[in-house]
Amino acid sequence: ILPKPWDGRFTETTHHLVESFTASVNFDQRLYQYDIMGSIAHARMLAQVGVLTTVECQQIIDGLTAIQQEITQGDFNWSVALEDVHMNIETRLTQTIGTIGKKLHTGRSRNDQIATDIRLYLRHEIDLINHELTQFLTHLATIAEREVETIMPGFTHLQSAQPITFGHHLLAWCEMLLRDKARLQDCRKRVNSLPLGAAALAGTSYPIDRHYTAQLLGFDTIAENSLDAVSDRDFAIEFTAVAAIIMMHLSRFSEELILWSSTQFNFVELSDAFCTGSSIMPQKKNPDVPELVRGKTGRVYGHLMSLLTLMKGQPLAYNKDNQEDKEPLFDTVDTLKNCLQIYADMILTLKVKPEAMRAAAYRGFTTATDLADYLVRKGITFRDAHQIVGQVVRYCIENNGELDKLSLEVLQRFSPQIEPDVYSTLTLEGSIAARNHIGGTAPVQVRAAIQRLRTQL
Ligand code: ARG
Numbered sequence: 001i002l003p004k005p006w007d008g009r010f011t012e013t014t015h016h017l018v019e020s021f022t023a024s025v026n027f028d029q030r031l032y033q034y035d036i037m038g039s040i041a042h043a044r045m046l047a048q049v050g051v052l053t054t055v056e057c058q059q060i061i062d063g064l065t066a067i068q069q070e071i072t073q074g075d076f077n078w079s080v081a082l083e084d085v086h087m088n089i090e091t092r093l094t095q096t097i098g099t100i101g102k103k104l105h106t107g108r109s110r111n112d113q114i115a116t117d118i119r120l121y122l123r124h125e126i127d128l129i130n131h132e133l134t135q136f137l138t139h140l141a142t143i144a145e146r147e148v149e150t151i152m153p154g155f156t157h158l159q160s161a162q163p164i165t166f167g168h169h170l171l172a173w174c175e176m177l178l179r180d181k182a183r184l185q186d187c188r189k190r191v192n193s194l195p196l197g198a199a200a201l202a203g204t205s206y207p208i209d210r211h212y213t214a215q216l217l218g219f220d221t222i223a224e225n226s227l228d229a230v231s232d233r234d235f236a237i238e239f240t241a242v243a244a245i246i247m248m249h250l251s252r253f254s255e256e257l258i259l260w261s262s263t264q265f266n267f268v269e270l271s272d273a274f275c276t277g278s279s280i281m282p283q284k285k286n287p288d289v290p291e292l293v294r295g296k297t298g299r300v301y302g303h304l305m306s307l308l309t310l311m312k313g314q315p316l317a318y319n320k321d322n323q324e325d326k327e328p329l330f331d332t333v334d335t336l337k338n339c340l341q342i343y344a345d346m347i348l349t350l351k352v353k354p355e356a357m358r359a360a361a362y363r364g365f366t367t368a369t370d371l372a373d374y375l376v377r378k379g380i381t382f383r384d385a386h387q388i389v390g391q392v393v394r395y396c397i398e399n400n401g402e403l404d405k406l407s408l409e410v411l412q413r414f415s416p417q418i419e420p421d422v423y424s425t426l427t428l429e430g431s432i433a434a435r436n437h438i439g440g441t442a443p444v445q446v447r448a449a450i451q452r453l454r455t456q457l
Contacts, residue, residue: 002082020080023081024083025078025080025083025088029071029078029088030121031085031121032071032089034118035085037217039060039113040064040065042108042196042213043057043064045212046206060104067093079091086110086114107199108199111200111230112199112229115196116195118325119192119193122235123188125337128337129337130181132340133180133181133184133246134457135344136177136343136347137174137178139347140171141450142348143170143347143350147167150166151357151358151361152166152267154169160360162367163366166352167443173249176249177249180245180246187242191235195229196210196217197229198226198229201231201316201317228316231316233307237304237308239332240332243304244304246336248297250293250343251293251294251297254290254291254294265356267352267360268351268353269353270285270350271351293342296335296339299335300332300336302328304332306324306328307325310324310328362428365396365402367404367427368393370431373425378419379417388414389414392414404426404427
């Protein structure tokens with residue numbers, strides 16, 4: 001049996017169930033490179049302030065570097081008896097470089113160590129996720145530009161409302177993702193703060209230089225309070241909240257893609273490469289990828305709730321409860337990255353069906369608002385115009401007509417102000433071109449919006 005690094009005051013051995021129950025090494029080993037990075041910085045700082053000699057420091061760094069290589073190559077023997085990534089690496093260090101290895105933990109605790117590891121890990125992952133978001137946005141901008149004149153119905157209540165362009169619709173997605181990027185950057189500021197130096201909870205009696213450690217590890221700030229430093233997991237909750245919002249957005253996109261690729265809508269077709277078939281129905285092509293993204297949103301929401309609940313009852317400072325932060329956090333990162341990557345690729349292969357979109361945009365009297373606006377331009381108040389057009393629509397429903405197909409004589413029965421120039425405002429193109437202001441669906445505005453978007457990427 002391996003001796004525990006903390007067993008000096010113990011007289012009995014750990015119950016066999018407790019050993020695996022308390023161990024985190026099976027999941028926290030993925031933090032190994034951050035753990036080693038943090039340990040190297042800590043050793044350097046200890047040498048800088050004279051707690052370690054330069055020779056000792058170098059031996060420790062060499063030993064840790066060799067261990068890093070062992071782990072990367074898959075030659076490292078992880079031991080559940082050694083509980084977590086920290087004690088596995090530290091024990092191995094002492095095995096390989098001898099007694100000097102036992103000096104590494106001077107002025108440090110696993111409590112500030114793990115807090116540092118997760119922050120280094122999360123900072124790295126945030127940068128990767130930010131890159132994925134940018135990639136996805138770039139692809140969306142490409143498709144939006146291509147579809148700047150493609151007419152589709154815009155919906156409210158999932159009822160046809162007014163004609164828009166598909167490009168404009170895609171830019172709505174872009175806006176959501178841009179805000180997500182901003183949220184992520186904001187969250188990164190609070191992630192990038194150094195806990196190391198807090199030791200177990202109260203700080204340490206060695207003359208440490210936390211600024212130096214922060215500088216070595218690229219932290220922008222230093223956690224001000226040692227109790228807070230070891231027990232704060234807000235940063236992980238905040239990240240997971242940002243992730244939950246991103247997943248919520250992806251889930252909405254998914255819902256639209258699923259609806260639009262149905263036989264009933266037939267607006268788009270996902271590439272075969274992103275669909276699967278049915279084991280019984282030979283004709284089926286199912287939008288599994290968006291469906292799974294929609295489904296995985298649930299697990300990320302769950303992780304957010306897990307982390308919030310994990311923290312709500314904890315007194316200061318560190319409690320072992322915190323070990324439960326890792327699996328939800330890791331799974332949030334993995335899920336989010338996978339979903340963003342697959343979405344970025346999938347969206348480029350999306351086949352658009354402009355005829356079907358256009359036909360759908362035409363159905364449902366979608367230019368009724370344009371007719372009301374036309375009457376306003378002829379001097380009628382908007383409320384009265386609304387009433388008049390409502391009656392025109394009712395007439396169309398009862399007589400199987402369409403707004404732009406009614407004769408001038410019929411239209412004038414509803415309002416004598418209607419003149420032959422009405423017909424240009426009743427076309428889909430006319431309706432779209434009329435919405436010519438920042439944020440509107442007119443192609444000229446959408447093109448300008450795409451240019452502005454690109455400057456933000
Ligand atoms: N594995 C622990 C965690 O994930 C590391 C810190 C352990 N600290 C302690 N005092 N037991 O939180």
